[in-house]
Amino acid sequence: MRFLRKSLTGLFLVSLALGMLAYAGIMVRDAVQARLDEEPRSRPARERVFAVNVVPVVSGPVVPELSTFGEVHSRRTLELRAAVGGALLSLDPVFVEGGRVQAGQLLAQVDQASAQFNLDRAESDLLDAEAEQREATRALGLAQDELAAAQEQVGLRENALKRQQDLKDRNVGTAASVETAELALSSARQAVLTHRRAVATAEARIDQAVTRLRRAGIAKEEAERLLQDTEIRAEFSGTLSDVTVVAGRLVSANERLAQLVDPDLLEVAFRVSTQQYARLLDENGDLRVAPVNVSLDVFGTNIITSGKLSREGAAVGEGQTGRLLFADLDTPRGFKPGDFVTVKLQEQELRRVVRLPSSALNAASEVLAIGADDRLEVVPVTMLRRQGDDVLIRARELEGREVVAERTPLLGAGIRVKPIRKDAPKPAAGPEMVELTDERREKIRAFVEANNRMPAEAKSRILGQLDKPQVPVQMVERIESRMGG
Numbered sequence: 001m002r003f004l005r006k007s008l009t010g011l012f013l014v015s016l017a018l019g020m021l022a023y024a025g026i027m028v029r030d031a032v033q034a035r036l037d038e039e040p041r042s043r044p045a046r047e048r049v050f051a052v053n054v055v056p057v058v059s060g061p062v063v064p065e066l067s068t069f070g071e072v073h074s075r076r077t078l079e080l081r082a083a084v085g086g087a088l089l090s091l092d093p094v095f096v097e098g099g100r101v102q103a104g105q106l107l108a109q110v111d112q113a114s115a116q117f118n119l120d121r122a123e124s125d126l127l128d129a130e131a132e133q134r135e136a137t138r139a140l141g142l143a144q145d146e147l148a149a150a151q152e153q154v155g156l157r158e159n160a161l162k163r164q165q166d167l168k169d170r171n172v173g174t175a176a177s178v179e180t181a182e183l184a185l186s187s188a189r190q191a192v193l194t195h196r197r198a199v200a201t202a203e204a205r206i207d208q209a210v211t212r213l214r215r216a217g218i219a220k221e222e223a224e225r226l227l228q229d230t231e232i233r234a235e236f237s238g239t240l241s242d243v244t245v246v247a248g249r250l251v252s253a254n255e256r257l258a259q260l261v262d263p264d265l266l267e268v269a270f271r272v273s274t275q276q277y278a279r280l281l282d283e284n285g286d287l288r289v290a291p292v293n294v295s296l297d298v299f300g301t302n303i304i305t306s307g308k309l310s311r312e313g314a315a316v317g318e319g320q321t322g323r324l325l326f327a328d329l330d331t332p333r334g335f336k337p338g339d340f341v342t343v344k345l346q347e348q349e350l351r352r353v354v355r356l357p358s359s360a361l362n363a364a365s366e367v368l369a370i371g372a373d374d375r376l377e378v379v380p381v382t383m384l385r386r387q388g389d390d391v392l393i394r395a396r397e398l399e400g401r402e403v404v405a406e407r408t409p410l411l412g413a414g415i416r417v418k419p420i421r422k423d424a425p426k427p428a429a430g431p432e433m434v435e436l437t438d439e440r441r442e443k444i445r446a447f448v449e450a451n452n453r454m455p456a457e458a459k460s461r462i463l464g465q466l467d468k469p470q471v472p473v474q475m476v477e478r479i480e481s482r483m484g485g
Contacts, residue, residue: 047416053405054370054419057398059354064347064385064392066279070270070294072332072339076236076262082251083229086111091247095258098241101234108232108245108257115230119223126216133209140202147195154192157185238262266332267310268294270325270343277323279347280309287312292327293344296335303334309345353384353392359406361391368404368411370419376404378413433470441466444476447483 090109094101101107161181167173243258245251272280282288289308296303306329313324327343329335360367361383371377381395402419404411411417436444448454448462462479465471 049416049418050410051418051420052411054402054421055356055360055405057354057356057369057395057401057403059352059394059396059399061349061351062353062355062392063349065387066272066276066345066347067388068270068272068276068343068345070268070327070341070343072266072268072294072329072335072337072341074261074263074337075265075267075328076238077337078235078238078260079256080107080232080240080258080260082108082110082232082253082255082257084110084115084226085251085253085255086114086230088245088247088249088251091245095240095243097243098239099243100239101237101260103234103237105234106231107234107240110230110232110251112227112230115223115227119220119227122216122220122223126213126220129209129213129216133206133213136202136205136209140199140206143195143198143202147192147199150188150192150195153188154185157181157188161185232257234260236260236262261337263336264332266329266335266337268292268307268327268329268341268343270327271320271322272325273322277312277325280325280345287325288348290345290347294327294329294335294341295344296339296341305332305335306330347385350384350392352396353394354398355387355390355392356403357405358386358389358391360403361393362407365393367393367395367398368407368413369398370402370404370417374417374419376411376413376415376417379403432473434473434476435470436466436476441471443483444479447479 087110088108089111092099092101092105092107094105095107161178161184164173164178164181168175168178238260239262241259241261242256245257251257280288280290287309289310292307292309294305294307307327308330309325310328311326313326316322317324327345335341356367361381364380365383366378366380368376369379379395379398381393381398383391383393385392402421404417445463445466448459448466451459454462462475465475
């Protein structure tokens with residue numbers, strides 16, 4: 001009996017399980033069939049409207065500004081070198097890095113012993129040369145006097161010869177007397193030649209004395225110059241840099257001791273492209289004297305000065321491009337040679353141009369203009385300059401219209417937008433409202449009424465807001481997200 005009872009109980013449980021499975025299958029089939037028989041619900045498609053910032057297009061004259069970077073240089077820089085070698089006996093206290101010196105100031109003194117010895121010897125040689133010149137002058141005078149005396153002897157011998165010949169012609173004198181007179185005349189003439197040679201020798205001696213005197217004078221001047229070269233003086237007022245010596249050090253000839261820089265004559269060298277350089281030329285092809293603004297950023301505190309364009313580089317330079325330009329600084333207070341600065345130049349004025357944010361222009365030089373019914377239109381423009389975050393364009397067909405200030409990949413031709421103008425009055429702070437259709441309002445109302453987990457107070461407040469013509473957008477979006485579409 002126990003076996004029969006257990007068998008019947010097991011059979012009853014199996015039958016019950018099979019019945020429940022059959023009932024569940026029928027319920028699933030009915031639900032699927034009911035779902036298939038329902039009409040598909042589709043939400044009406046709505047056009048998406050984007051809010052964009054717009055700027056008005058107003059053309060007028062604009063002075064473009066060319067911005068680049070440059071380096072400050074001194075127009076007058078001098079290397080201080082030792083002209084002669086030796087020990088540095090003394091240094092001026094200002095002969096240090098950054099020392100301020102005046103023109104003609106004695107900065108350093110090299111040992112003068114050797115230079116002074118050479119000068120003394122040159123002065124002695126000069127005295128010897130002067131004495132030799134005086135002696136040669138006196139010798140010339142004596143030689144000329146002896147030549148004059150010899151010439152007088154020739155005259156006397158000629159008269160004696162004429163007298164002897166006259167006596168011989170009158171048969172008073174003899175041929176021997178005439179011959180003796182002729183020999184005496186010949187000896188007198190030979191003496192004249194000898195004295196002329198002595199005069200020539202004396203004149204040559206004077207020339208040699210003059211040359212020797214001149215050489216001695218040159219040697220003395222050279223010695224004086226070498227003595228002066230032992231003193232290192234400032235050629236102009238300025239500041240010392242790169243000082244490498246101390247007092248007592250041995251220096252060699254032409255060794256660099258320091259560098260003298262004039263801090264009041266500064267200029268800035270900067271490089272521009274060839275296209276930018278062409279815009280800085282006048283009608284004759286010469287570089288315009290354009291005003292320049294130079295600024296040095298020192299951790300947020302800018303040092304600013306003005307200047308003017310002065311000249312251009314003679315050549316492009318190996319491995320370089322563009323043009324190298326120089327500008328003189330008017331008041332270089334605070335600037336030092338080697339500063340890396342920002343240079344801004346004013347170009348010639350452009351007429352009938354528009355300044356827009358650079359984000360309003362794409363790579364194809366096109367902007368998005370607001371057209372009819374607040375729909376976007378693509379308008380090509382001509383870009384003239386880039387000025388930092390702005391661009392200068394020219395487009396006559398955009399005069400008086402509005403363009404999109406910031407382009408995004410979502411914006412294009414034909415898209416409807418909501419323009420946001422900077423000068424437009426701002427609405428009062430509050431939630432954004434939307435007007436619902438009757439079908440949409442009833443669906444939301446039915447969902448709220450069927451929701452049993454919502455508190456009664458919140459449910460009454462939402463139903464009260466649904467009765468109004470306009471409903472907060474945030475509330476509608478939150479409820480529809482819970483509805484599942």
